[in-house]
Amino acid sequence: ATLALAQAKTIEPGQDSGGMVLLPKFLGILVFEQAHEGAQEAHDELQDKGELQFLGPTPENSVAGQIEIMTTAGTQGVGAVMLSNNAGDQIVPAAQAAAQAGTKVVTWDSPIPNGEGESVFVAQVDFEQTGRVMADMAYDIMGGEGQFAILSASPDAANQNAWIASLEKVLGEDEKYANLEMVETVYGNDQSEESYNRALALVDSHPDLKLIMAPTTVGIQAAAKAMQDEGLCEQVKVSGLGLPAEMVSYTLNGCAPQFALWDFRDLGYLTTYVAYGLATGQLTGEVGEQFTAGRMGDYTIEADPGREGARRVLMGPFTVYNKDNVEAAAK
Amino acid sequence: MTRLSPGALRILALLLVLVLVAAFFATQIDNYLNARLFNRISSSVAIVALIATGQTLVILTRNIDLSLGSVVGFVAYATGAIVSAAPEIHPVLLALAALAIGAGFGLLNGLLVAYAGIPSIITTLAAMAIYRSALVEFSGAQSITTEDLPQWLVDFPNTQLFTLAGVQFRAAFVAAVVIVILVHLALLRLRPARALYAVGSNPEAAEMAGIDARRTVLAAFVAAGALAGLAGLFFLARFGNITVVAGLGFELKSIAAAVLGGVSINGGSGSVIGALIGAVLVDLIENSLVRWELVSEFWREAVLGFLILSAVSADALLMRRLTRLRIRREKAAPAPTPKEATS
């Protein structure tokens, strides 16, 4: 959207970031591992003299663990922490302390909701747009009318909440979706078992349900499996955000005709460019600053429309997968 | 058998509570008491029941196994890795592998508890963390997905063995129930299995009476591990998508099921049938709550906690009543005449 006022900065390789920490919500999840691969690729490309650490808490201890790693990173004075925030605003004091110690805090995947303590957020997609993409998929699958429900991760997941809010906004504002009725939101806590049971319970409590929208990779997969196992695929479809590799069979057999996602490798790659730029002082993080992120091309730092006073780099766009393109992506 | 044993009483009380809960929800939820409810509960109970059965064996010996959830997760992942590497593997072989890996973890726990003398709560608290860490290391963050699995495995949990008036008896559920009943019979009838009760009832006396208490405890842990391993395979088959959080929280669920099912946390008394009913009870309450329109999403947990507490209290009160009734009846019946009275 921004005009090319200034020339995009080329980020010089070979400098010392002072060390960078890639901090996912927790370890052991494929998408974060993919982000790590992307980050490693960028790190190698940039010939950073500082080290790239991939440190994460355990799933049971995610919030406290993220705060701890953030605090320790500040103590050690690393150049940048790249955070997929799972702690909501609770990370703020730790992030601010780290920032004061000179550590740049770059968020990706999931930002700090109030934006404090964060230098910039690398947004995978425009959160406003997420609502529209989900609404469109729902409209397509349901033929423009009927009931659908949402299966989210946990009530505490800031990005999920933002996406659901934007979906509700789109549904309320656009006449096109007037006949789509969102009946309920339930939470599966990103566990297969809970998500699976919740999905079935949705079907039981809403006999006219036509679609389950799950903006989480665990949830969408569990819901699709549940519908398939119970022979409900004709009646209730599944959509949301999912990994092609996990969803390919459900897309092909019609249980989950459409779903969307972005590339986590690219996200990790881009985030590392931004963090390295900031840590080496090549980027200031001002709104309007333009830079070239290696193979991914030019990006601009802009004000985040969703969070007042916060800044973001928008990676975009969504890829919507269906039976035509899912197989190729699953490879 | 004219009189009920305390064990049978306890199961009766539990069933009563179960019926009460179902009856209550039937008044609240439309279309509640039907075959679908059975299908839902039975499918998800199949996994928990196996773990709760293993947990019961351990609790009977006055121990506890907090690592079962991690074992479930690890075995689910490991068996997933095995079938994706060797899709042609024979189902029985795979099941044996699941049992063996689980039993291996159980053996480790059991050795530390029984032979090294480390209290089980410490051992398995540590093991819970270690096994899950091992899973994170071992998996390298790669998930197992349904695509990696052979069709027979994916189909297994929902294969309908027979259907009665819309009530489907599915393979996983039937298998789990058969296992629970077998373990129940073994506990009731096999003399070596009775040692579990003896050891839990009074460990010192067991040692003095010449029971090999250590081996008994070891056996309980190995069996619990093996059952959790099998549950891991069921987990894999049912959910298909295995990540490092698989099985998280199952240890508490299984303890809740066992304790609700009347297994004494101090060892020595309880039955696996009770644990099965306990598992059904928790699942029934959870499942029904999601469908109860009166409670919104955010009220569910609070109501769940309250209901579990009520169920436990109701069970305790019922149990006291029934026991008193039984004693009355025994008193009324002619008691066996003591020897001295005839002298």
Place this chain on the structure above:
Amino acid sequence: MTRALGPWETFLLAVLVLVYAANAWLSPEFLTLQNQVNLFQLSIEKIIIALVMAFVIINAEIDLSVGSMMGLSACAFAAMVGEAGLPAALACLLCLGIGLAGGVLNGWFVARMGLPSLVVTLSTLIGFRGVARILLEDRSIGRFPDWFNALGQRGLIGPVPLGLLSFVLLFVLLYVVLERGGFGRKTYVIGVSREVAEFAGLNTARHKILIFMASGLVAAYAGLLFAARVGAVRGDVGQGFELDIITMVLLGGVSIFGGSGTLTGVGLAILIVLSLRNGMSLMNVTGHIQTGVVGLLLIASVLVPRLGARLAGRVPA
């Protein structure tokens, strides 16, 4: 201190010295004042609760609901201050009241209804968390008064923040109560055998309820500390903390069956776990490995003295 350390405490002290020495050797940041304060601050809620959990477990009970009570208290505070606009000081008092009430609830079911505490507090673990969820749903509430946030984030006396100060004071107080006081004596006796205590005329039910109240109160206080430390509250505050807390207490030598253990041991165990975790963090060891190492430590710490004793021929086979 008139009493010498018991063998277990001596062992823990040795381990602690070892961990500190290794950390200081391996990481230059470890001994800095800021890091030493951080070391406590990062787990301050857990270690404060652990002190009272020691009482609960010595009394042969368990309180699994502490993490949820923390959450409930924090959420109630956020709802009162952030949404209802109550003065923060008043809200703090009300939250402590909630902690007491939760403790009474747990204690009543355990001591008067005679239900196992494992079951009761497992239910309230779910129930208290549920109430917390009802209060905040999917919201996250922050922007508390500055003085409140400062209490959690800045030093109160020099660099020592309120949390650390509370921990030290509570430790001293509880040490005296447990190891020098009549209340502590009763706690041990009831923990060994409730029947013996009852036959000796002790009011065991009241004692247990008091202990659960203390547990609830301190958990609620910890919830407030957490809110102040992180400056924002969500429904998941304190989730899963109970296991870490129990781990520390058990490592401190408190028997899960009740009746034995000392607060000194628990204090040492807390220091060991914290410094070990901190040291590993400074050496960039990732989360699950840390957890695994603490797990191994837990086993080793029980195993090593036993093996030592057996080698020395003190424990027969």
Place this chain on the structure above:
Amino acid sequence: MAVPVLALRDVSKSFGATQALSGMTLELFPGEVHAVVGENGAGKSTMIKIMTGVHEPTSGTVEVDGQPVTLSGPRGARTRGISAIYQEPMVFPDLDVAENIFISATDLGLVQRKGLLREKASQLIARIGMGLDPDRVASGLTLAEQQAVEIARALSQDVRVLIMDEPTASLSAHEAGELRRIAKGLAAEGVAVVYISHRLEEIFDIAHRVTVIRDGRHISTRPIAEVTPDGMIAEMVGREVGNYFRKDESHATPEVLLSVRGLSQEDVYEGVSFDIHRGEVLCMAGLIGARRTDVALSLFGIHPATGGTIHWKGQEVRIASPREAMALGLAYVSEDRRKLGLAMPLSIRSNVTLATLGKVLTRWGLLREGRERAVTQGYRERLNIRMADADTPVGKLSGGNQQKVMLAKWLETNPALLIFDEPTRGIDVGAKAEVHDLIRQFVRAGGAALVISSDLPEVLALGDRILVMREGRQMGIVPHEDASQEAIMRLATGQERAAA
């Protein structure tokens, strides 16, 4: 001479600083009943635990059939035909009687047959001469019944050596007689029986040979014919103890302290009526299951009575908890010190002050350890408690000394009425005389005592009046002048009922 089936050669055993046994030598021959006597803490139980492999000797050897062996645990001992009945009954509270008996039997196959088990159990129980339902769950058994279960368990397998550690401590005269009959029968069949008891009359009834041990040392082993009671006692305690069972004159005053009328508890006991005067010792006699303990538990507020009245110093009272009972001035010394009496892992001093914690607290609720130690030291001297120091866990004391600690706890409450349930169970003769003296002193000083005892000589030596119960009914109250063992037994077995 024949080879001893089991022998200890120069065996020593120490627990930390405590030398429980030193240089102990003992030979057991098939067909003999070998009595072992000694004071509390002399080392009898320790010796037995070495014979059954529970403890490993610090030095010395155990021989079976002349061969040195390592028993490696009770299981190893059992396979060699060595069984024991321990001082503290070891039952499985959650299992029924039949299973308790056969839990470790190796010859019953893999599958448990309930009917067979019940039948075999009934036979064994009949053989012991007890009336016990094999289907009852052991948690409801009285101590005596638990003891019976243990005996049956020991008999359920082939035994070559049967060791009985105070088997009759919780039995009344009738059952104790039965038990000795069984022991004699087994000896006649060629089993070597080790018999430990503090009841000397039993020793002379049953033993072929007697070994005296003192302070962990072997003092003498003699055929019974060469032993006299006084000589034996002198060897045990290392000094003369005269007239240990002597009835002293009554100190009863006319003042009625406690008056009970028609006390009953549904389905347990009924119609219990008696007065206790200041200065009086009222004994309660009866067979097992006479429900004497239940009456005491009602008086102490544990299981409040459901009918009848209680007057305390002329006022009608309701006693609903031990606290209320203690506030009135009652104390109850339980018969089950392990479960109800003492906190075994805790120190002696914390047990002594358990019921009177308030007395050793400062205004701030802190313990005055010095005061506590002084109190403990006082009882140590007064009751002659053998202990290393006041910080020793009570569980490490010998049974008799544990009993004394429990007495100390209740004496410290300074009660007006002491209810003793089997006060001298497991106490050696010397200590028994001491306890009797204590009870006498206590009533002489203005207290009153209700003593429940199954030991008839004790009842006769102590009781100013003797209340006899049978199966939950009061059979009569016999004044000391009219009392004799026969008279009491007739009431207790229901052959006669005295006018109320």
